[in-house]
Amino acid sequence: MAVSDHASIRVRIAPSPTGFAHLGTASTALYNVLFARKHGGTFVLRVDDTDVERNRPEYEQLIYEGLHWLGLDWDEGPDKGGPDAPYRQSERLDLYKQHAARLLADGKAYRCFCTPEELDAERKQAQAEKRPYRYSRRCLNNPPAGRTEFTVRFKVPGGEVTFTDLIRGVMSFDSGLIGDFIVVKSDGFPTYNFASPVDDATMRITHVIRGEEHLSNTPYQLMLIDALGYPRPDAYAHMPLILAADGSKMSKRKHPELNLMLYREQGYLPEALLNYLILLGWNPGTSQEIFTFNELVELFTFDRVQHGGARFDWEKLNWINGEYIRALDDEELARRLRPFLPKLDEATIMRAVPALKTRLPKLAAAVDLLEYLWTDPPPPTLDPDAVERLRAAMEALRNVQWEPAAIHDALMRAVEASGLGPNKTFMPIRQAVTGKKISPPIDYTLALLPRDVAMARLVRVAGGPD
RNA sequence: GGCCCCGUCGUCUAGUGGCCUAGGACGCAGCCCUCUCAAGGCUGAGAUCGCGGGUUCGAAUCCCGCCGGGGCUACCA
Numbered sequence: 192m193a194v195s196d197h198a199s200i201r202v203r204i205a206p207s208p209t210g211f212a213h214l215g216t217a218s219t220a221l222y223n224v225l226f227a228r229k230h231g232g233t234f235v236l237r238v239d240d241t242d243v244e245r246n247r248p249e250y251e252q253l254i255y256e257g258l259h260w261l262g263l264d265w266d267e268g269p270d271k272g273g274p275d276a277p278y279r280q281s282e283r284l285d286l287y288k289q290h291a292a293r294l295l296a297d298g299k300a301y302r303c304f305c306t307p308e309e310l311d312a313e314r315k316q317a318q319a320e321k322r323p324y325r326y327s328r329r330c331l332n333n334p335p336a337g338r339t340e341f342t343v344r345f346k347v348p349g350g351e352v353t354f355t356d357l358i359r360g361v362m363s364f365d366s367g368l369i370g371d372f373i374v375v376k377s378d379g380f381p382t383y384n385f386a387s388p389v390d391d392a393t394m395r396i397t398h399v400i401r402g403e404e405h406l407s408n409t410p411y412q413l414m415l416i417d418a419l420g421y422p423r424p425d426a427y428a429h430m431p432l433i434l435a436a437d438g439s440k441m442s443k444r445k446h447p448e449l450n451l452m453l454y455r456e457q458g459y460l461p462e463a464l465l466n467y468l469i470l471l472g473w474n475p476g477t478s479q480e481i482f483t484f485n486e487l488v489e490l491f492t493f494d495r496v497q498h499g500g501a502r503f504d505w506e507k508l509n510w511i512n513g514e515y516i517r518a519l520d521d522e523e524l525a526r527r528l529r530p531f532l533p534k535l536d537e538a539t540i541m542r543a544v545p546a547l548k549t550r551l552p553k554l555a556a557a558v559d560l561l562e563y564l565w566t567d568p569p570p571p572t573l574d575p576d577a578v579e580r581l582r583a584a585m586e587a588l589r590n591v592q593w594e595p596a597a598i599h600d601a602l603m604r605a606v607e608a609s610g611l612g613p614n615k616t617f618m619p620i621r622q623a624v625t626g627k628k629i630s631p632p633i634d635y636t637l638a639l640l641p642r643d644v645a646m647a648r649l650v651r652v653a654g655g656p657d
Numbered sequence: 658g659g660c661c662c663c664g665u666c667g668u669c670u671a672g673u674g675g676c677c678u679a680g681g682a683c684g685c686a687g688c689c690c691u692c693u694c695a696a697g698g699c700u701g702a703g704a705u706c707g708c709g710g711g712u713u714c715g716a717a718u719c720c721c722g723c724c725g726g727g728g729c730u731a732c733c734a
Contacts, residue, residue: 205734206734207733207734209733209734239734241733241734242733242734244733245733245734303732307731307732310731310732314731317658318658321658321659322658322659323658323659323660323730324658324659324730325730342732359662362661362662364660364661365660368659368660368730369660369730370730372731373731373732375732376732377732378732380732382731382732382733382734383733383734384734386734387734402728403662403663403727403728404727404728404729404734405728405729405734406661406662406728406729407660407661407662407728407729407730408728408729408734410661411729429662431662431663432727432728434726434727436668438726438727439726439727440727440728470669470670470682471669474669474670474671476671477671477681478671478680478681478682480669480681480682480683497663497669497670498662498663498664499662499663499664499726499727500662500663500726500727500728501668501669501670502668502669503668504668504669504683504684506668506683506684507668507669507682507683507684508683509683510682510683510684511683513695513696517696548695548696549694549695549696549697550694550695550696551695552695560694602692606692612692613691613692614691614692614693615692616692617692617693618692618693620692621692621693627693628693628694629693629694629695630693630694631693631694631695632692632693632694633692633693634692636693
C-alpha cells in the first residue's frame with residue numbers, strides 16, 4: 192500500500208473561485224484533512240484561478256470563509272504562504288510557461304494554430320461519421336502558415352496509462368483513445384489538466400484526493416508528469432460525488448444546496464454538516480453514525496469509501512443536525528443561537544434554551560418558535576368556551592411568580608378547577624399570546640414574555656378583569 | 658457515439674459463496690408519554706438484492722450479455 196506513514200505526506204485541494212463556495216469543495220476538503228491529520232501530513236490549499244473569464248477575488252474569500260467555518264483549516268495556502276508559494280495558479284504562470292517550453296523543446300508538445308471554429312468543424316465531422324473524435328494533428332504535420340495566435344498541445348505518446356486508485360484499485364486507460372490535448376490556452380494560461388499536474392508535482396503532493404469527476408482526467412495528468420520527468424504522486428483517490436435528490440448532478444441554478452453558506456445561514460452546525468458529508472461517501476462498517484472529528488480521523492480509511500455517488504437528503508441532515516443540537520449544553524446552544532435571534536437579549540435566549548433544545552432541526556427554526564417575543568401577533572378569535580378558560584387562567588395567574596414552574600402550577604390548578612383537559616385551557620392561551628397553534632410548552636411560552644406584555648395579550652382577547 | 662465508474666428498502670447504507678426467511682439509519686405508519694409541537698420509548702410497513710443467462714450442492718456475493726444512472730470526451734475546472 193502506498194500509504195506510508197511518515198510526516199512527508201502532502202495533500203491538497205484546488206478549488207476554483209468561480210462562484211459561491213461549493214458543498215463538493217467542503218466534502219473533498221474533509222477527506223483530505225482527515226487523511227492528512229491521520230498521517231501527520233500537510234494539507235495544502237491551492238487556488239485554481241486559471242479561468243480568467245469566471246474567476247473573482249471575492250469568490251476566493253468565500254472559499255476561505257466556508258472552510259474556516261467548517262474548521263477545515265489548511266497548513267499552506269495563498270493567505271498563509273508556505274514553501275511552495277505562490278499558491279494561486281494565476282501567480283504561477285511563469286512556472287507553467289517554463290514547463291510548456293520544456294515540452295516544446297523536447298518535442299513532446301507542439302504549437303497549434305487551429306481556430307476554435309476549425310476544431311469545432313473537426314469535431315462535428317467526426318461525430319457525423321460516428322467516429323470517436325481525436326485532434327487531427329494538423330498542426331503537428333502541416334501547420335497553417337501566417338498565423339500568430341496559438342495554443343500548445345501535448346503530443347500524446349500512446350500506450351497504456353496505469354495507476355492505483357485507493358478506492359477502485361488498479362486503473363488502466365488506453366491513451367491511444369486520447370487526442371493531443373491543449374495544455375496552454377491562446378491567452379497564455381494553462382488548462383486545468385496542465386496546471387494541476389505541474390503543481391501537484393512541484394508541490395510534491397503525495398496523495399491526490401479529489402472528486403470522481405476527475406477519474407478520467409488522471410491519465411492526462413499522469414502522461415504530463417511522466418513527460419516532464421517528475422515522480423508521480425504515490426496514489427490517487429477519487430471520491431464519490433454528491434448527487435441531487437433526483438440522482439442528477441447538482442447544478443448551481445437548480446440546486447441551492449450546493450452553496451456552502453446556505454448551511455450556515457440556516458443554522459446547521461458545521462460539525463453536523465461534516466458528519467453528514469462523511470456519511471455520504473463512507474461508513475465505518477459498524478452501526479455508528481455520529482462521530483466526533485477525532486473519531487473520524489481515527490476511523491477513516493479509503494477501503495471503506497463508497498464507489499458510487501450518493502443523493503443529498505435534507506431529512507437525514509436535519510436529523511443529524513438535531514442530534515448535535517440536542518447534545519450541546521445550554522450555554523453553548525445559547526451562544527450559537529445568538530446570531531439567529533438578534534432581537535433578543537442574551538438572558539432571554541438563555542432562558543428559552545431548555546424549551547428549544549428538542550425542537551430545533553436547525554438553529555434558524557428558533558425564529559418561528561420565538562417570534563412572538565418581538566412581534567405582536569394579531570389577536571385570534573376564540574369561541575366563548577375558550578374565552579371562559581382564558582379568563583379563568585388570567586385569574587389563576589394573578590400574583591404568581593413569573594417563572595415556568597410557578598406558572599405551570601397555577602395553570603394546573605385552573606385546569607383542575609375546570610374539570611376539562613389541559614389543552615382546553617392551554618391552547619387559547621397559546622393562541623392569544625403567540626398567535627400560533629404551535630409554541631414551546633405553555634409555561635415557558637408565558638414566562639419568556641414580560642408579565643405585563645403576556646397579560647395584555649390575554650386581556651386583549653378575553654377582556655379585562657370584571 | 659467512444660472511454661471510464663457505478664447499480665441492495667423512498668433515501669444513505671451493511672453484506673466479499675452457506676450465519677440472509679437480506680441487517681442498520683433517515684423518512685413513513687401505529688401505539689405509549691404528553692398542554693400544542695418536538696424529543697424519548699415500543700411496534701410495524703417497506704428491497705423477488707436493475708434484468709437475463711451461466712458457474713456451483715448452494716449467489717446479493719463469481720463470470721458473460723443487456724438495461725439504467727453518472728463522469729470524461731472544451732482554448733471549464
